[in-house]
Amino acid sequence: MSRIIKYIFYDLLRTRFILLYLVFLLISTLAMFQLDSDPGKVTMSLLNILLMIVPLVSIIFTTIHFYNSYEFMELMLAQPVNRKTVLIAQYIGVSVALAIAFLIGVGGPLLIFGGGAAGTSMILSGIMLTLVFVSLAFLASVLTSDKAKAIGGALLLWFYFSLIYDAFILWVVYNFGDYPLEKPILVLISLNPVDLARVMMLMKMDISALMGYTGAFYRQFFSSSSGILFSVVVLVFWIVIPFYCTLKVFVKKDI
Amino acid sequence: MSKWKKYIIKLFLYPLFFTGLCFGMPSTVSRTIWVKSGDSLKEKIEQAEPGDTIIVRKAHYRPGNMIIQKPIVLKGLDYPVLDGEFRYEVFTIASLDVVIEGFHIINSGRSSMQDMAAIKCLDAHNVILRNNILENTFFGIHISNTNNARVECNTLRSKSTYEYEHGNGIHLWKCKDADITGNNIHGHRDGTYIEFVTHSSISENISRGNIRYGLHFMFSHDDTYRHNVFKNNGAGVAVMYTANVTMLYNSFENNWGSSAYGMLLKDIRDSHVRYNEFIANTTGIYMEGTSRTIFEHNIFRENGYAVKLMASCDGNNFQNNSFVLNTFDVSTNGLAVFNKIDGNHWDKYQGYDLNQDGYGDIAYRPVSLYSMIVEQVPPAVMLWRSFLVFLLDRAEKVLPVVTPENLKDNKPLMKSHDFYLQSE
Numbered sequence: 001m002s003r004i005i006k007y008i009f010y011d012l013l014r015t016r017f018i019l020l021y022l023v024f025l026l027i028s029t030l031a032m033f034q035l036d037s038d039p040g041k042v043t044m045s046l047l048n049i050l051l052m053i054v055p056l057v058s059i060i061f062t063t064i065h066f067y068n069s070y071e072f073m074e075l076m077l078a079q080p081v082n083r084k085t086v087l088i089a090q091y092i093g094v095s096v097a098l099a100i101a102f103l104i105g106v107g108g109p110l111l112i113f114g115g116g117a118a119g120t121s122m123i124l125s126g127i128m129l130t131l132v133f134v135s136l137a138f139l140a141s142v143l144t145s146d147k148a149k150a151i152g153g154a155l156l157l158w159f160y161f162s163l164i165y166d167a168f169i170l171w172v173v174y175n176f177g178d179y180p181l182e183k184p185i186l187v188l189i190s191l192n193p194v195d196l197a198r199v200m201m202l203m204k205m206d207i208s209a210l211m212g213y214t215g216a217f218y219r220q221f222f223s224s225s226s227g228i229l230f231s232v233v234v235l236v237f238w239i240v241i242p243f244y245c246t247l248k249v250f251v252k253k254d255i
Numbered sequence: 256m257s258k259w260k261k262y263i264i265k266l267f268l269y270p271l272f273f274t275g276l277c278f279g280m281p282s283t284v285s286r287t288i289w290v291k292s293g294d295s296l297k298e299k300i301e302q303a304e305p306g307d308t309i310i311v312r313k314a315h316y317r318p319g320n321m322i323i324q325k326p327i328v329l330k331g332l333d334y335p336v337l338d339g340e341f342r343y344e345v346f347t348i349a350s351l352d353v354v355i356e357g358f359h360i361i362n363s364g365r366s367s368m369q370d371m372a373a374i375k376c377l378d379a380h381n382v383i384l385r386n387n388i389l390e391n392t393f394f395g396i397h398i399s400n401t402n403n404a405r406v407e408c409n410t411l412r413s414k415s416t417y418e419y420e421h422g423n424g425i426h427l428w429k430c431k432d433a434d435i436t437g438n439n440i441h442g443h444r445d446g447t448y449i450e451f452v453t454h455s456s457i458s459e460n461i462s463r464g465n466i467r468y469g470l471h472f473m474f475s476h477d478d479t480y481r482h483n484v485f486k487n488n489g490a491g492v493a494v495m496y497t498a499n500v501t502m503l504y505n506s507f508e509n510n511w512g513s514s515a516y517g518m519l520l521k522d523i524r525d526s527h528v529r530y531n532e533f534i535a536n537t538t539g540i541y542m543e544g545t546s547r548t549i550f551e552h553n554i555f556r557e558n559g560y561a562v563k564l565m566a567s568c569d570g571n572n573f574q575n576n577s578f579v580l581n582t583f584d585v586s587t588n589g590l591a592v593f594n595k596i597d598g599n600h601w602d603k604y605q606g607y608d609l610n611q612d613g614y615g616d617i618a619y620r621p622v623s624l625y626s627m628i629v630e631q632v633p634p635a636v637m638l639w640r641s642f643l644v645f646l647l648d649r650a651e652k653v654l655p656v657v658t659p660e661n662l663k664d665n666k667p668l669m670k671s672h673d674f675y676l677q678s679e
Binding site for chain 2: 038040041044047051052162163166167169170173174177181182185189194195198199201202205206208209210212213214215216218
């Protein structure tokens with residue numbers, strides 16, 4: 001398997017997209033630190049990158065990569081190699097490459113300029129989001145055999161998690177505002193990895209705004225070690241479950 | 256021998272003195288009385304004559320309740336401990352011109368019926384309370400109906416979890432020309448409580464970790480507050496029903512909670528709030544029924560809401576303030592606007608300044624749509640900073656529907672005023 005991962009890595013480096021992504025993250029993060037002396041404001045701007053760009057790039061890049069390396073996979077499968085091994089190697093290759101790009105591109109400047117506790121949790125949630133969306137992209141890719149359809153599906157997933165789902169939560173909040181909503185909202189938020197990552201950051205940044213009854217409830221939950229563990233575990237589920245489904249489909253798929 | 260001498264002197268002197276008094280001769284002799292361990296401080300005070308100075312050496316005294324009804328000076332050497340044994344009010348002062356200085360008073364009696372305090376002053380004009388340490392007291396310093404009181408450099412520490420367990424640190428009721436300077440108050444119910452106190456100055460005090468308010472005043476006109484620090488208090492600072500207050504260079508920090516405010520202004524009018532800092536409070540300033548008050552050169556930083564400006568406020572003017580890194584800058588509860596917020600610096604302002612006069616060319620609307628949604632449905636705060644909310648806020652800024660159209664800064668400062676201060 002390690003040899004397959006190595007070839008995938010070489011292949012990824014040859015397309016240079018990962019390098020471009022790294023440079024983009026590095027330049028934009030550095031530029032933010034240069035433009036704004038206040039680390040608090042920088043983290044706020046970085047949050048947008050984290051919540052919009054990272055999922056988008058992860059999901060689209062992975063889908064395209066999957067179809068570009070379709071022939072390579074066919075070649076591999078003609079050898080006496082397990083289908084699972086090939087797919088897992090693909091997953092590891094892509095996700096590690098993207099995660100490293102994020103780690104260097106955003107984590108590097110944060111390390112130099114100092115991001116504090118918010119910075120640490122930003123890197124952690126960025127990597128988690130990368131893994132989640134790579135996972136989702138694989139699922140979207142194996143479910144169709146058409147590249148355009150798969151990219152469309154991936155985009156739709158991204159759109160759903162970043163915008164449509166929040167609109168749904170807002171609708172719930174507005175319509176059921178008379179009921180105690182703290183726990184239902186907590187459940188709803190854990191059903192969306194982007195929201196979960198955002199709330200983890202919110203707890204670090206806007207803590208003084210959250211001190212109403214509702215905010216205090218969430219703060220107590222997400223600041224406790226069990227709350228952090230809960231969000232990490234839920235994010236891991238978001239990585240594992242789509243990928244497990246992908247494996248199931250891929251093993252039986254007619255390639 | 257010396258003991259005998261003292262008695263002989265007393266035997267001769269006292270009758271002389273009293274005959275002097277009887278004949279109406281003014282006594283100009285002011286003595287210094289020394290009190291050491293084992294002496295009864297209470298008796299010494301009873302024996303003292305007006306104008307005497309009593310110096311108390313370092314020891315642990317259990318004097319019970321000392322009532323001072325003559326103008327004397329009481330000084331502690333190296334902080335002698337006066338223990339109220341959780342039963343007595345240590346000092347009750349009911350005379351003009353009393354000075355209490357350098358004592359360590361602990362364990363005062365507790366009673367909500369009598370408002371027991373470590374030092375209580377009644378009609379004690381010109382009283383000076385200086386450099387005392389008060390620990391575990393019910394009320395710390397309780398002054399009523401006293402003009403020209405001076406409370407300087409005292410340290411008040413107390414531990415309590417419930418409001419009813421404790422009184423206020425420094426409590427003034429119906430006073431004039433009081434001067435409260437340099438005190439450090441911790442763990443009381445209200446750090447400083449002031450009611451019907453006029454023409455007074457409260458400065459350089461540090462009030463932190465109090466269960467209710469760091470500073471609480473009502474009906475206290477013409478007072479000045481300078482250089483005080485209010486930090487980590489249960490509900491911040493509340494000031495009510497007062498006219499003509501001046502607040503300068505105070506710092507309001509870390510007051511967290513759903514009903515905690517950096518500063519709560521209720522029915523305040525014709526006042527000045529300048530050069531203050533509001534840092535990391537759930538609400539920086541909450542204003543209700545406040546009129547004709549000027550807010551200038553204040554810094555609002557990292558607050559949940561910098562200013563909650565209720566629609567019942569009118570004629571207030573915000574100018575040259577800096578709003579930096581607040582979650583919400585301004586929120587309000589109505590569409591009518593009778594206040595001016597022109598000429599402030601907002602870090603969220605995205606306009607431009609083509610003519611380079613330092614003011615942005617397009618108006619800034621500090622009220623965010625989402626702050627109004629959160630006001631209505633608090634759980635909605637969990638969507639803050641999501642892309643959807645960003646879009647909603649943008650749309651509202653372009654075309655205000657829900658937020659008050661006229662609550663806007665027509666001349667937003669491009670740079671924060673403290674930037675100018677630094678560069679000068």
